[in-house]
Amino acid sequence: DAHALGEAVEAARAQGSGPSSEDNPGGDGAGARSTSGFGSAAQKLRARAAAVTKSSRIKPPSGQEREWKAMLWSRVEALEASIRTWSLRVWNLQRVLSKKRDPVSHVCFAELVYSAPGRRRAGPSSAREQGGPQVETVFEGFWHRMTGALHGEIEKAARAYPFVRSVLGVQDYPKLRALFRTLPARLAQRTAGKSVAGIGNTNEEVQAILRALQPLLEVFLAQSHHRLKETVEVMFPRKDGESGFKAKQSALPTRSDLSTFAKTVSQELAAARGDPDLGTVIARGAGNAISLFANKAQEIVETGEGAAGFSAHRGHDANGRGTGQGTNKASKSNAASSAAPDGNTQTPVQAHNVAVLSLALRLLGYVREMPEKTTSSNAERRDTVVRNKAVALRDAEERLLAVAQAILGDYLAAAARYLASEIARIHLENFNHTSDHPGQDGMADSSPFMSAFSAAVQSVRVHHLNSLPKGDPTVVACCDQLQARVLSLFARHVVLVRPVNALGRMRLANELAQFELSVEPLALSENTKLARLGGPYTELRALRQLLFVEAPSDADQATSVEALASQIRGLGHSLRASTIWLSVFADAPPELRSPYDFVSVPRGSSPEQAYCDQVDAVEQSLSSETVQRGSPSGLAAGPGDGLAYLQVGTKLAESPVVKTHVLGQVSAALDKYMQLLSGASQGAGAYCLQYHLLRALEDL
Numbered sequence: 218d219a220h221a222l223g224e225a226v227e228a229a230r231a232q233g234s235g236p237s238s239e240d241n242p243g244g245d246g247a248g249a250r251s252t253s254g255f256g257s258a259a260q261k262l263r264a265r266a267a268a269v270t271k272s273s274r275i276k277p278p279s280g281q282e283r284e285w286k287a288m289l290w291s292r293v294e295a296l297e298a299s300i301r302t303w304s305l306r307v308w309n310l311q312r313v314l315s316k317k318r319d320p321v322s323h324v325c326f327a328e329l330v331y332s333a334p335g336r337r338r339a340g341p342s343s344a345r346e347q348g349g350p351q352v353e354t355v356f357e358g359f360w361h362r363m364t365g366a367l368h369g370e371i372e373k374a375a376r377a378y379p380f381v382r383s384v385l386g387v388q389d390y391p392k393l394r395a396l397f398r399t400l401p402a403r404l405a406q407r408t409a410g411k412s413v414a415g416i417g418n419t420n421e422e423v424q425a426i427l428r429a430l431q432p433l434l435e436v437f438l439a440q441s442h443h444r445l446k447e448t449v450e451v452m453f454p455r456k457d458g459e460s461g462f463k464a465k466q467s468a469l470p471t472r473s474d475l476s477t478f479a480k481t482v483s484q485e486l487a488a489a490r491g492d493p494d495l496g497t498v499i500a501r502g503a504g505n506a507i508s509l510f511a512n513k514a515q516e517i518v519e520t521g522e523g524a525a526g527f528s529a530h531r532g533h534d535a536n537g538r539g540t541g542q543g544t545n546k547a548s549k550s551n552a553a554s555s556a557a558p559d560g561n562t563q564t565p566v567q568a569h570n571v572a573v574l575s576l577a578l579r580l581l582g583y584v585r586e587m588p589e590k591t592t593s594s595n596a597e598r599r600d601t602v603v604r605n606k607a608v609a610l611r612d613a614e615e616r617l618l619a620v621a622q623a624i625l626g627d628y629l630a631a632a633a634r635y636l637a638s639e640i641a642r643i644h645l646e647n648f649n650h651t652s653d654h655p656g657q658d659g660m661a662d663s664s665p666f667m668s669a670f671s672a673a674v675q676s677v678r679v680h681h682l683n684s685l686p687k688g689d690p691t692v693v694a695c696c697d698q699l700q701a702r703v704l705s706l707f708a709r710h711v712v713l714v715r716p717v718n719a720l721g722r723m724r725l726a727n728e729l730a731q732f733e734l735s736v737e738p739l740a741l742s743e744n745t746k747l748a749r750l751g752g753p754y755t756e757l758r759a760l761r762q763l764l765f766v767e768a769p770s771d772a773d774q775a776t777s778v779e780a781l782a783s784q785i786r787g788l789g790h791s792l793r794a795s796t797i798w799l800s801v802f803a804d805a806p807p808e809l810r811s812p813y814d815f816v817s818v819p820r821g822s823s824p825e826q827a828y829c830d831q832v833d834a835v836e837q838s839l840s841s842e843t844v845q846r847g848s849p850s851g852l853a854a855g856p857g858d859g860l861a862y863l864q865v866g867t868k869l870a871e872s873p874v875v876k877t878h879v880l881g882q883v884s885a886a887l888d889k890y891m892q893l894l895s896g897a898s899q900g901a902g903a904y905c906l907q908y909h910l911l912r913a914l915e916d917l
Contacts, residue, residue, distance in 0.1 A: 271871045276380050284382055289559055293385070297396055298361065304356070304404055304416065311355040313622045330355065356416050360425060367429040375432045386436030391488045393433065394495060395424050400712040427494070436820040438502055441485050445506035449480050453513045465517040466569055474576035475576055479583040482506065483591050486606060491597035493605045500588075502610030507584060507613035511620045514573050518624055523566035527635035527677075561676040561683060570624055575686050577621040582689075584614055623689055626860030629699045631865060632677050637706050641826040642666045643728070648714055648721030667728055671735040678738040685741070697750060698863040704753035705866035706829065708760055708793075712800040713813060713825045722764045729761055733783075752869040763800055774904060782913035793871050794917040795832065795879040801907045801914075802886075807892040809907065812882040827850045836875045880915060887911055 252344045277285035314327040331352045353361070375382045385393050404417030416422070452470040459467055470478075482503045488494030563571075588606035592599055643666045685692045711725060737745050747754040766784045768777035785797055813828030821828075837858075887908045895904040 222420045222509065239838070249915065262808075267522070275378060285380065289381065289384055290389075291299055293393065293396070294362065296402060297353050300367075301400060301403060304360070305407060307359040308356050308404075308408055308416050312411070314355065315413050316650075360416075360422060364425040364429040366432065367426075371429060372432040375436060382433075382436055386433040387440045388436035390430075391490055391495065394427065394430060394492060397430060398423060398492060399542050400426060423791075424680035428878050432466075434498075438498060441488075441499060442502045442505065445481060445485065445503060446509060448481050449506055449509050449513065451879070452478060452510070453517070458575060462521070462566065462569070464834065468513075468517050469569065469572060470576060472576075472579070475580055478510065479580060482584075483587055484589055486591035488608070489602065491602060493598055493601045496592075496602045497605040497609050497733060498575060500606040503587075504610050507610070507618045511577065511613070511616045512581065514577050515620045515623070518573055518620075519566045520571055520627070521566070523564040524570065524627065525631040525634075526567050527565035527631055553743055561673075562680045567628065567681070568684070570628060571684050574621055574624045574628075577583060577617055577624070578686050578689050578691060581614065581617045581621065581691075583764055584610055584617065618691065622734065622860050623690065625685075625695045626858075626863060628681070628859065629695055629863040630859030632681060633706070634704050636670070636673055636677065636703050638826070639670045640703070640707050640710050641823055641829075642669055643710055643714060644823060644825050646714075646724075648724055649716040649718050650720060653817075654771055656709070656848070664724075664728065667731050667735065672730070674735055674738050682739070684772050686743075695860070696739060697865070698860075698867070700736055700864070701750045701753040701865045701867045702749075703736055704747070704750065708753070708756050708796060708864065709799075709829050709832075711760055712763075712796050712803070714829070715805065715811060716807070717764075717803045725764055726761050729757065733757070750867075753867050755791045756793060756796065756869060759788050761790055763797070774906070774909075778906065778909045778913055781910055785914060786917075789917055791869070793866075794876050795871060797914060797917060798883045798911060800877055801883070801910050805907045806905075807895065809905070810886055812879075812886050815882070832875065832879060835878045836872065837861055837865050839872055839874060876917075884915070 249546065312326070314330055315325065317326050318324060319326065321327070331354075375386055399417075401417035401422045405415055408415035408417065452474045455464065456467050484497055485503055486496065489499050489689045570609075580877060588603045588610065592602050592606070596602060646664055647668050682696060685696075711729070714721075714725065717725065733747060736747070742749070747757070763785070766781060766788075768780045789797065799812070811824075813824040815825050816824060816826045816831055818824050887905065891903065891905055891908055894905060897903075
């Protein structure tokens with residue numbers, strides 16, 4: 218009887234050995250028993266309500282909790298032994314029925330029982346799959362009714378007696394579950410090897426006995442969820458009178474808070490022991506708490522002013538054109554004077570966001586280790602338990618990773634935009650000079666552009682990348698993505714440089730070599746070789762060959778186009794199609810306007826930078842539907858869009874949409890020029906090498 222403990226306490230109270238009568242102001246035990254004589258239904262209902270009220274006040278006196286708990290567990294173990302005994306008796310009866318026959322009709326008694334009208338249909342089991350009876354066996358009928366009755370008694374006891382609910386539903390539920398979960402296995406061991414099928418060897422029997430404990434499981438899970446949720450709520454306090462960034466700073470948990478939360482989650486997961494099903498449901502609750510942590514961490518991330526915190530240089534005139542496009546030495550001197558980065562130390566907002574990132578990644582590391590560490594090495598079905606926990610925690614892991622990637626992506630995207638503005642300074646340089654003294658024009662020495670860019674990279678590394686969690690694979694991968702993005706940006710700007718003569722091509726080749734050294738500090742991985750980046754590095758190396766593609770000097774127009782197209786096609790697998798198409802303008806006549814001359818230029822930008830941003834926005838719109846049309850760069854700048862920005866332009870195989878966009882702009886610029894040529898020559902002798910070369914390469 219699940220109410221045995223309550224009855225024992227009532228008896229103890231009547232004898233004066235239990236809690237004092239002050240705990241029962243409604244009357245003594247005799248008064249409660251007198252309700253059995255009430256004649257009316259209303260009196261019986263009042264008596265039942267009084268009994269429930271009295272039972273809810275039954276609790277161990279101070280200092281006797283251990284004795285009461287031991288008494289409860291002795292009765293639970295007696296209950297389990299009783300179920301086991303009666304199960305074996307019923308099985309014995311079933312075995313006798315299957316062997317004995319009616320002396321008159323010679324019909325097996327088991328067949329008479331199974332053919333009786335109203336027999337319950339049996340569920341799937343291995344015995345019936347092998348041709349056994351299609352109706353419920355004697356033992357199955359007993360097991361079905363017994364577990365149903367046990368469920369009802371446990372539900373009443375848990376509702377009526379808080380002490381029972383506290384011990385069996387909160388403190389010791391895993392122990393109780395383990396006791397009853399192994400009961401069918403003990404029955405199977407006792408009945409194995411007999412002349413009739415044994416019992417306790419089907420999953421149905423195990424699940425039936427566990428369903429009987431469902432009321433206590435619900436109590437256990439509710440308390441587990443409450444403990445985990447409360448721990449998370451305490452980690453993110455809210456102080457009255459604070460708002461904005463200051464409130465987010467106050468709500469930032471400490472590493473000690475995080476360790477406490479991780480320890481709490483581990484303790485909950487460890488309670489499952491060798492039970493895969495219990496491990497799964499506990500891990501789901503733990504996953505909900507971890508997701509709650511991720512949501513609260515995302516709430517305190519600051520995305521307002523100071524989150525970018527990078528000072529871009531402005532080296533353009535009022536029309537947005539680089540002031541060093543010609544041969545004016547004074548403009549170059551001005552560019553060199555502003556080479557050092559200005560004000561790029563980490564802002565308080567960035568430091569706060571990096572702290573949130575560190576907590577998210579640290580917890581992510583804990584969560585990934587929990588399935589293994591919270592399962593004993595000698596636990597039954599250990600592999601299944603570990604796997605079930607890992608699957609149940611997978612959504613929480615992904616949520617944590619998404620928050621970390623959003624923080625890191627936005628942070629590094631701001632760094633990429635800053636470095637993009639530095640790369641755009643290459644258009645301030647003159648690559649059309651005719652000097653034979655390389656020392657004067659920067660051929661051998663570092664150019665003002667490269668000096669400024671190298672200093673900017675060092676600033677990003679020292680003030681920003683060094684503050685990120687060391688050795689974390691997510692951080693390393695995102696920094697690699699930043700480095701790949703910078704390489705793709707530089708390749709795009711190199712092919713937009715014009716005009717470029719033979720000496721300028723040599724200077725560009727020199728800049729490419731120095732650029733490879735300059736971007737190395739952006740890598741946080743042990744392997745700093747750029748070759749690990751794949752496509753962007755392949756394109757950077759192929760650019761050197763593209764710079765020196767030439768047609769035979771004695772070839773006619775058609776042969777020149779064919780020779781150039783053949784050489785360029787040989788590099789097609791190493792270059793983006795848009796890179797090849799844009800490169801045809803490098804040595805074009807000044808009257809042939811570049812595609813960037815037809816874009817609107819935001820204030821403080823340059824035509825080349827605006828054009829690159831426009832092409833990138835087209836590609837990013839394919840993977841992100843949240844493109845901010847009003848942002849200065851025209852690229853997605855909302856929270857969480859940074860990772861998508863870092864991936865733009867880093868694949869050699871461009872999407873058809875991007876290729877169509879670039880080819881359309883290049884073709885439009887060349888068509889306009891051909892119209893001018895045709896008008897000037899009245900249709901006779903109009904020829905443009907770039908136009909015919911593009912037509913030969915437009916199918917890339």
